[in-house]
Amino acid sequence: MCCFCLQVLRPGRISALTRLPSSSKMPSRMLSLTIFLILLLAFIETPSSLTSTADVRFRSAPWDPPCGLTESVEALCLLVFVADVSVKSYLVGWAQFRKNPWLLAYLAVLVVSFADWIVSLSLLCQEPLRIRRLFRPFFLMQNSSMMKKTLKCIRSSLPEMASVVLLLALHLCVFTMLGMLLFTGEKDDGQDRERLTYFRNLPEALTSLLVLLTTANNPDVMTPAYSKNRAYAFFFIVFTLIGSLFLMNLLTAIIYNQFRGYLMKSFQTSLFRRRLGARAAYEVLSSMSRRGEAHPRGVGVDPQDFLQVLQRVQLDSHQKPVIMEKVRSYGGDLLSAEEFQKLFNEFDKRVIKERPPRPEYRSPFLRSAQFLFSHRYFDYLGNLIALGNLVSISVFLVFDADVLPGDRDDFVLGILNCVFILYYVLELLLKAFALGLRGYLSYSSNVFDGLLTVVLLVLEISTLAVYRFPHPGWKPEMLGLLSLWDMARLVNMFIVFRFLRIIPSMKLMALVASTILDLIKNMRAFGGILVVVYYVFAILGISLFRGVVVAPGNGSLAPDNSSAPCGSFEQLEYWANNFDDFAAALITLWNVMVVNNWQVFLDAYRRFSGPWSKMYFVLWWLVSSVIWVNLFLALILENFLHKWDRRAHLQSLAGDPDTCCQVTVDLLFRDILEEPTEEELLERLSCHPHLRLCR
Known part of the structure; x- marks a missing residue:
């Protein structure tokens, strides 16, 4: 549908509607490959991830590329992006370009990237920080309209999420104060040393309860106090009930409700734009039919003109034959606006696939x-x-x-x-x-x-x-x-x-499996958001913590394994969880996201680099475990409920029980979206600067 819409954006392009380039997929694939290459550079650039292990005790010296090698590849990628932003600015026009924040940000990121690239070469690749690496995920986001919608929805949901996060912070502060009053001020003998460790001072108490909120160290914090007095268990039970079981689940519900609401608005706007583009294409093609010959049958689109356009447009191999067959079924009759729109609805079906006939045997x-x-x-x-x-x-x-x-x-x-x-x-x-x-x-x-x-x-x-x-x-x-x-x-x-x-063979299991497959196919935008967040935090982690984890005996502040406290970073031999290269940083962030003993990381990096390091890990936990995981949970719920409640509706979209039909994310919510009226479409088109309605 985008191929039709682009032609009405610029003056003098009406006749180009039937001259669409046959290789329109090639620039898109080239741009996707360029984005992949520039993101992949993080694994090869200094510090390189090309070692067999990330463990600082056994890791060999990594291969570092010579200065100018990765920079040359990066320069080629940036030139492709320059060509991309130039083409987009030409298509939309300078007036629209100045109003588009994504295109303006695109241009700004390219300027900063080229400036930083020049600085790198002038310093012979010895600069301590490469700012442009932080901006690379932007190229991935700006190339995906669905990622832009997701980001906008997250931004719109931030006030509601912030209110619950503030409530969580208040909950933590109150119980931290209570814990300090309950578990300090006693004699530090051998029996109480373990219990007092978690509430030695205010930062330690706050960290202990924050980790307990994620149930990552339960019952480690509770057991020492519970061993001293049964009544202390009520403190931790009430804290866990309010924080983990009530507030965290409330946050999930808010994210699901708010995000789904903003997502509906986004899809409603997208539906209006698609209908507007289809109606604009109808008006253009119908005006061509009126100029070609006078049809006594009224106003409409000549099927032959529509077929000529379809021949030149890049469509899915399963879609094009079906749509063209439906257009031919109208014969020589002009297509009305309603019939034209029904044909465009076929673009929403990702795959239309019929089972081949079975062989016929005579015996x-x-x-x-x-x-x-x-x-x-x-x-x-x-x-x-x-x-x-x-x-x-x-x-x-x-x-x-x-x-x-x-x-x-x-x-x-x-x-x-x-x-x-x-x-x-x-x-x-x-x-x-x-x-x-x-x-x-x-x-x-x-x-x-x-x-x-x-x-x-x-x-x-x-x-x-x-x-x-x-x-x-x-x-x-x-x-x-x-x-x-x-x-x-x-x-x-x-x-x-x-x-x-x-x-x-098992219907309920097949339903769950199909939901997972649909998520994999349709939720690439949300996976892309996670890639962006991982990439940015990994680059920040490398800048902040590279080299702070040193193997025992090599000037490390850490004791050897035999003298390390039980459950510590050294005793658990977590040496591979570091930020010395990009791949190791990704794995470390993953372990923190799934709260896999993340209190060990908090303690270790506090000792290795300072107490400020906790801010980095807590911020990562908020972004990944609290916001993104709950967001993904909301999407799973929506997808599963849609499949569970609307199985008959999905079968009707295919039109045939032997037809396999997979729908896109837009069609997932189509049955609850409001269709724009013809008056709204015509009113908007009448205000378009490059389209004149001949009626």
Whole structure:
């Protein structure tokens, strides 16, 4: 639809509607590749992530690229962005360019990036800070309209989220004061030392309760005090009830409600723009029809003109034939505005796919076999066989848990795997016979099943070719790249993975799985927001904490493992969780986001770099664990409820029970959006500076 809309933005472009470039996807793909390359540079630039481990005790010296290598790639990427912003500014015009904050920010980021790039080269790549690295995620955001909508919705929801965060802060402060009054001022003997550690001073008490709010160190904080007096447990129980179970869930509810509301407004605006663009295209094409010949049948779009435009527009290979067939079905009749809009609704359907017809056999025996092997009960039998294979592997894992790999006899399991794999191959052939090869491959579950079956067959043939057929006492010496034990483990892993084929056979499980798949396909914008946040915080972390974690014995402030307190950074050997390179920073941030012992990180970096480091980790926890995770939870709820409550509606969109139809995020909310009236569209079009309505 964007191809139609762009043509009415500029004067003198009406005739260009039928001359759209056939390679319109190429610039978009090139821009996406450029964004990927410039983001990828963080793994190669100094400090490089090209080492086998991030552990500071065992990490070798990383390879640092020579000065000018990554800078040359970066310069090429920036030049592509300059071309992109130039084309966009030309298309929208200077007047609109000055009013567009994203395009203005785009230009400003490029200016800052080029200036910082020049500084880097002038200092021979020895500058302590590269500011332009912080701005690289902007190129990803500005290229995605959905990410812009998401960011706008988050910004609009910030006041409501801030109110709950302030309430959480008040909750923390009140209970910190109470904790200081309850658990300090006593004699620091051996019995109370552990209890008083968490409330030694105000910052320590605040940190302890903040981490307890995430339940990351529960019951560590509570148990020492509870051991002294039962009544102390009520303090921590009330704190957890109010903070973790009430306020945090209230924050989730607010994010879900506010974000969904602003998302609805955003989609409503997007729907209006799409309808406006479609109506503008209708007006342009109908004016061309009126200039070409006088139609006594009234005003409308000639289907032949519409077909000429469709021939030149880049569309999905499944969409174009269906839409063109529907246009031809109107014959020579002019398309009304309503009919024209109905054709545009087809653009919202991402995939329209019909199952290929099954092969027809003349023999009654073959037809009976086809019916038998295409029946769902044959799938149930295959699932039962796969379950038996999984159970057999589980039994042998239990029995061989205490046996060394060199002492195991894999004869029985090897025979069973051969039999099961032969059945899987037979099942694949029989299904292909019943459904036909194209029909078999039209089901994603069959593609998954068949691919793993072929992999298992290749692995089994390789095992038999190298180690011969299984026999009692089957313990051959290692031959080739993998030992017999490694080959058996690899086969068993693929067998376990293949068991996921049962998901489509269970309706509720299939519903959950389809929800997850739809999230993966449609929620790229929200994943992009997470990439942006990770990227920025990782670059900040490298700038702040690079080199502060030093291995014991190398000038480190940390004691060795034998003298380190239990549960500390040193005793747990968390040396790989550092900010010495980009990849290590990403993993460290992930561990903090899932609150995996994040109190250990808070304590360690406080000791290594100072108490101010807590602000960085707390801010990351707020952005990632509180805001983004709750936002993603809200989207999962909306997607799942939509599938649960509107399954019949989704089937009606396909129009055929044998048709597979996947919808976009816009169509996910389409049934609850308000369609703009014709009067609203015409009124807006009448004010357009580059379009004149001939009526």
